[in-house]
Structures are given as C-alpha cells and as structure tokens.
Amino acid sequence: EILGALMSMIIVWMVTGVLIYLACMRLLHPDYDIDATVMLITSACAVLTNILLSLILHQTGHGHSHRAQAGEGTSAPLEPALSNASLQAAFVHAIGDLFQSISVLISALIIFFKPQYKIADPICTFVFSIFVLATTITILRDILTMLMEGR
Numbered sequence: 439e440i441l442g443a444l445m446s447m448i449i450v451w452m453v454t455g456v457l458i459y460l461a462c463m464r465l466l467h468p469d470y471d472i473d474a475t476v477m478l479i480t481s482a483c484a485v486l487t488n489i490l491l492s493l494i495l496h497q498t499g500h501g502h503s504h505r506a507q508a509g510e511g512t513s514a515p516l517e518p519a520l521s522n523a524s525l526q527a528a529f530v531h532a533i534g535d536l537f538q539s540i541s542v543l544i545s546a547l548i549i550f551f552k553p554q555y556k557i558a559d560p561i562c563t564f565v566f567s568i569f570v571l572a573t574t575i576t577i578l579r580d581i582l583t584m585l586m587e588g589r
Contacts, residue, residue: 443527447578454567460561474550481542488536495529534570541566
C-alpha cells in the first residue's frame with residue numbers, strides 16, 4: 439500500500455518535472471506553434487475526467503457508512519476519510535492532474551482568444567506546477583515517515 443502511494447507521488451513529481459522542462463524549452467525557443475482548438479478540447483476533456491475521478495476517489499474513502507446499525511438510526515463510522523495511503527495518494531494524484539488540466543485549459547482559452555499571448559502556456563505550467571508540488575509535499579513526507587518507521 440505505502441509503496442503504491444510512493445510510486446504515485448513519484449509519478450506526479452516526474453510528470454511535473456517534465457512539464458516544467460517543456461515550459462522552459464518553450465520560453466527559450468519561442469518559435470513553436472499551438473493549435474488552441476485542439477488544446478481547448480483536450481484540456482476540457484481532461485478537466486472533466488479528473489473531476490469525475492477525484493469525486494469517485496473521494497467518495498470511495500469518504501469515511502462513513504450509509505447503513506443504519508441495528509436498533510440505531512445513525513450511520514456507523516468507518517475508517518477516517520482517505521486514511522488508506524494508496525487511496526490518499528491516488529486522490530492527490532488526481533487532484534494534481536486536475537490542476538495541471540485546469541492550467542492547460544486556462545492557457546488554451548488565453549491562446550484561443552489572443553494567439554499572440556502564447557507565453558501563457560509556459561507561465562501557467564510554472565504556476566500550477568509549483569502548486570502541485572507544494573500540495574504533494576506533505577503526503578510525500580508522510581509516506582517517507584511511514585517507510586522509515588517514524589510512526
């Protein structure tokens with residue numbers, strides 16, 4: 439479970455690193471073309487898919503049962519929401535992908551309406567990459583603490 443969570447976080451960081459590298463290349467070599475229509479369609483599909491995936495993952499570990507216990511009208515508490523490290527890592531992975539997809543969607547909208555502002559693509563990549571890395575660092579710390587038997 440914990441190794442799966444670690445792999446998920448490593449993948450998030452690797453993909454983010456590749457995106458940052460590609461954004462740097464676009465800043466250094468601004469002679470690239472962008473098809474804003476394809477970018478809009480693709481990013482909109484990615485945003486919708488990642489929202490759906492995030493909702494599914496969040497509902498999977500939302501932490502309580504909707505069945506009433508015998509003789510009681512209350513729901514029975516289960517594990518805390520997203521307590522499973524793999525589930526939590528998958529959820530954070532999906533949220534990271536969602537933010538990256540939103541970044542691409544914002545860039546696509548800017549470029550679609552103002553093609554001369556294609557620099558919005560690498561700028562949005564930098565901003566959202568920093569956000570993704572900042573939000574995943576605590577989970578990575580928790581994973582490494584568990585692996586080092588810190589808890």
